[in-house]
Amino acid sequence: MTDKVEAAIARLPEAAANGWLARAIEPVNPGTVTGPLAGLPWFSKDLFAVRGMTTVAASKALADDPPAERDSFAVARLRGAGGVLIGSTNMDSLAYGFVSRTELYGTARNPRDPSRLCGGSSGGSAAVVAAGIVPFALGTDTSGSIRVPAALCGVIGVKPSLGRLSKSGVQTLSPSLDHVGFFADTLDRARQVYDVLDAADPDDADQRQFAESDPAAPCKVGLLGGHFSNAMEPAVAEAIGEAARAFGAETIEAPLSTRARAAAYTIVAAEAARTHAERLRTRRHLFDTAIRDRLTAALLIPDAWIEEARAVGTAYSAEFDALFERFDMLVAPTVPCLAPPAEDALAMLPGTNIPLRAALGLYTQPISLLGLPVITVPLATSAGLPTGIQLIGPMGSEARLFAAAARLIEGCRIAADAAGTR
Numbered sequence: 546m547t548d549k550v551e552a553a554i555a556r557l558p559e560a561a562a563n564g565w566l567a568r569a570i571e572p573v574n575p576g577t578v579t580g581p582l583a584g585l586p587w588f589s590k591d592l593f594a595v596r597g598m599t600t601v602a603a604s605k606a607l608a609d610d611p612p613a614e615r616d617s618f619a620v621a622r623l624r625g626a627g628g629v630l631i632g633s634t635n636m637d638s639l640a641y642g643f644v645s646r647t648e649l650y651g652t653a654r655n656p657r658d659p660s661r662l663c664g665g666s667s668g669g670s671a672a673v674v675a676a677g678i679v680p681f682a683l684g685t686d687t688s689g690s691i692r693v694p695a696a697l698c699g700v701i702g703v704k705p706s707l708g709r710l711s712k713s714g715v716q717t718l719s720p721s722l723d724h725v726g727f728f729a730d731t732l733d734r735a736r737q738v739y740d741v742l743d744a745a746d747p748d749d750a751d752q753r754q755f756a757e758s759d760p761a762a763p764c765k766v767g768l769l770g771g772h773f774s775n776a777m778e779p780a781v782a783e784a785i786g787e788a789a790r791a792f793g794a795e796t797i798e799a800p801l802s803t804r805a806r807a808a809a810y811t812i813v814a815a816e817a818a819r820t821h822a823e824r825l826r827t828r829r830h831l832f833d834t835a836i837r838d839r840l841t842a843a844l845l846i847p848d849a850w851i852e853e854a855r856a857v858g859t860a861y862s863a864e865f866d867a868l869f870e871r872f873d874m875l876v877a878p879t880v881p882c883l884a885p886p887a888e889d890a891l892a893m894l895p896g897t898n899i900p901l902r903a904a905l906g907l908y909t910q911p912i913s914l915l916g917l918p919v920i921t922v923p924l925a926t927s928a929g930l931p932t933g934i935q936l937i938g939p940m941g942s943e944a945r946l947f948a949a950a951a952r953l954i955e956g957c958r959i960a961a962d963a964a965g966t967r
Contacts, residue, residue: 546572546629547584547585547629549584549585549586550572550584550585550586550629550631552586553586553631553678553679554569554572554586554631556676556678557569557631557632559676559678560632560669560672560673560676560678563653563654563656563659563672563676564635564645564646564650564651564652564653564654564669565634565635565653565654565663565668565669565672565673565676565678566632566633566634566635566650566669566673567591567601567603567632567633567634567635567636567649567650567669568591568598568601568632568633569631569632570589570595570598570630570631570632570633572586572629572630572631573624573629573630578627578629579627580625580626580627580628581626581627581737581740581741582623582626582627582628582737582738582741583626583627583628584627584629585627585628585629585679585680585681586628586629586630586631586678586679586680587623587628587629587630587631587679587680587681587682587683588630588631588632588633588634588669588670588673588678588679588682588683589619589620589630589632589633589634589670589682589683590633590634590636590640590667590669590670590682590683590684590685591603591633591634591635591636591650591669592636592640592685592715592716593616593617593619593620593633593683593714593715593716594613594615594616594617594620594714594715594716595613595616595617595620595630595633596612596613596614596615596616597612597613598612598613599611599612599613600613600714600716601649602636602638602639602640602716603635603636603637603638603639603647603649603650603833604638604639604647604649604831604832604833605648605649605831605832605833606639606821606824606828606831606832607639607716607824608649608831613714615714616714617713617714617715618711618712618713618714618746618748618749619683619710619711619714619715619725619742620683620714622741622742622744623683623738623741623742626741628681628741631679634653634667634668634669634670634672634673634682635647635650635651635653635668635669636665636666636667636668636669636670636690637665637666637668637690637835637836638832638833638835638836639716639718639817639821639832639833639836640666640667640685640687640690640716640718641666641718641813641817641836641839641840642665642666642835642836642902643664643665643666643688643689643690643693643902643903643905643906644662644664644665644668644902644905645662645663645664645665645666645667645668645669645672645694646662646665646835646887647833648833648834650669652887653665653668653669653672654672654887655672655675655697655698655884655887656672656675656676656698657675657698657699657884657930657931658884658930659887660886660887660888661697661883661884661885661886661887661930662697662884662885662886662887662902663675663694663697663698663884664693664694664695664696664697664698664880664884664905665690665693665694666685666687666690667684667685667686667690667691667694667728668694668698670682670683670684670694670727670728671684671691671694671695671697671698671700671702671728672694672698674698674700674728674729674730675698675699675700677730680729680730680731680734681727681728681729681730681734681735681738682727682728683725683726683727684702684726684727684728685715685718685723685724685725685726686702686704686723686724686726686913687718687719687722687723687724687813687913688722688809688810688813688906688909688910688913689879689905689906689908689909689910689913691703691704691724691726691727691728691921692704692879692909692919692921692933692935693879693880693905693906693909694728695728695879695921695923695933696879696880696921696923696931696932696933697880697883697884697905697930697931697932697933698884698923698931699923699925699930699931699933699963700728700729700730700923701728701729701730701731701732701735701920701921701922701923701950702726702727702728702920702921702933703726703727703728703729703735703738703739703919703920703921704724704726704918704919704920704921705724705725705726705739705743705918705943706753706755706916706917706918706940706941706942706943707722707724707753707916707917707940708751708752708753708916709743709752709753709755709918709941709943710724710725710726710742710743710752711725711742711744711746711748711749711752712725712749712751712752713746713748713749717820718813718816718817718820719812719813719816719817719820720816720820721812721816722809722812722813722816722913722914722916724916725742727739727742732947732950732951732954735920735947736947739943739947743943755940755941756941757941757944758938758939758941758942758943758944758945759944759945760944760945760947760948761948762873762945763873764792764873764874764945764948764949765795765871765872765873765874766789766792766793766794766795766872766873766874766875766876766949767794767795767796767797767868767871767872767874767875767876768785768789768792768794768795768796768797768875768876768877769797769798769799769802769875769876769877770796770797770798771798771799771800771802772798772799772802772803772806772907772908772911773799773802773877773878773908774878775881775907776881776882776894776895776896776897776899776904776907777878777881777882778881778882778883778895780883780926780927780928780930780932781878781880781881781882781883781926781932782878783926783927784924784925784926784927784932784934784959785878785924785932785934787924787957787958787959788876788922788924788934788953788957788959788960789876789934791953791956791957791960792876792949792952792953794876795872797868797872797875799861799864799865799868799911800864801857801860801861801864802861802911803911804857804861805857805858805861805910805911805914806906806907806910806911806914807854807857808853808854808855808857808858808861808914809854809858809910809911809913809914810910811846811850811851811854812851812854812855812858812914813913814839814840814843814846815843815846815850815851817840817843818840818841818842818843818844818846819844821840822844825837825840825841825844829841857914858914858915861911861914861915862914862915865915865917869939873938873945874936874937874938874942874945874946874949875937875938876934876935876936876937877908877912877934877935877937878908878932878933878934878935879908879909879921879932879933879934879935880905880907880908880909880932880933881894881904881905881907881908882894882895882901882904882905883926883928883930883932884930885901885902885905889901908935909935912935912937916940917937917938917939917940918937918938918940918941918942918943918946919935919936919937919938919946920935920936920943920946920947920949920950921933921934921935921936922934922936922950922953922954922960922963923960923963924957924959924960924963925959925960925962925963926959931963934953934960936949936950936953
């Protein structure tokens with residue numbers, strides 16, 4: 546094993562103590578493996594199939610399922626590129642939540658401040674990167690599950706276009722909105738990981754191909770306001786404002802955003818409940834109490850509501866198509882607040898009656914409905930904790946988003962402080 550792998554393995558007890566680790570995985574790659582990720586340790590969210598292990602998804606309801614016969618496509622790609630998988634990470638049970646607190650693995654504490662949450666559902670993956678244990682980790686994003694913890698932990702989070710990266714071997718939450726993505730410690734590392742994962746999978750019928758965007762083309766930027774400025778904490782607003790000025794962004798609105806958030810919530814709830822309907826019938830007592838009743842209630846969502854939610858999505862997509870005729874990229878805050886306290890379950894978003902934990906998806910859920918590629922770039926704040934800004938592009942514009950993220954990190958002090966020096 547390489548020195549980096551050994552050093553990461555030595556920190557597994559720390560990862561477990563802080564609620565970041567789901568399960569340790571015996572390394573299978575020798576230290577002499579070549580490839581773009583040769584000898585680099587990494588973690589996978591506890592949602593990805595790993596050959597010989599059960600895909601638990603942080604839920605006792607799945608713990609007795611048979612072990613996977615092969616790696617998920619993403620795990621196989623990263624291993625094939627020389628990366629050394631050393632563990633799976635804690636997450637919201639079945640990926641349904643924003644806090645990464647589970648009955649199996651405990652609460653994932655924020656490495657920037659252990660008294661606070663690291664977000665979810667891919668919270669453990671964001672945390673192990675932010676703590677410097679590994680340079681990258683796999684995650685998934687349905688409603689903000691990569692973007693939210695990336696912002697709260699201060700790391701780069703990448704959610705590519707819907708269907709761009711294969712979902713083969715990944716436990717489903719919401720089939721129409723699930724994305725495979727990842728976290729990275731630097732932008733260069735994020736590009737490396739993306740290039741490895743961006744490959745055709747003949748076993749994924751839903752995978753899509755996109756024409757490449759031109760990263761060198763001029764980039765006119767719009768800052769989403771309205772819904773995306775509601776209830777924002779002052780420290781977050783200050784950081785977002787400085788980043789938006791660095792882009793020369795023009796403030797605009799997307800009027801359907803509040804309805805789009807509700808539509809995304811409805812679709813995810815309905816699809817998640819139907820995905821797990823049989824388990825809810827036979828193993829309901831094994832589901833985490835935090836999600837059991839929510840999923841059970843969601844089984845009652847009528848088809849007409851789902852159809853109406855999808856109609857909102859169609860109208861919202863048309864709204865963004867029009868925006869992308871005027872702008873090459875849109876930006877928005879990732880979260881309205883800094884990382885919430887871990888122990889205060891009843892805390893409200895300041896100035897509102899919205900529970901903090903529900904508010905974490907305020908700015909990510911509307912964008913989720915569109916399936917657009919998003920890179921979350923971490924920003925430092927005057928409060929001493931990180932936040933993040935979403936860089937949003939048309940479908941297939943990942944190359945342009947990476948280029949824009951590089952310009953932001955180079956030209957904006959608060960972005961460079963948070964992301965450019967690790």
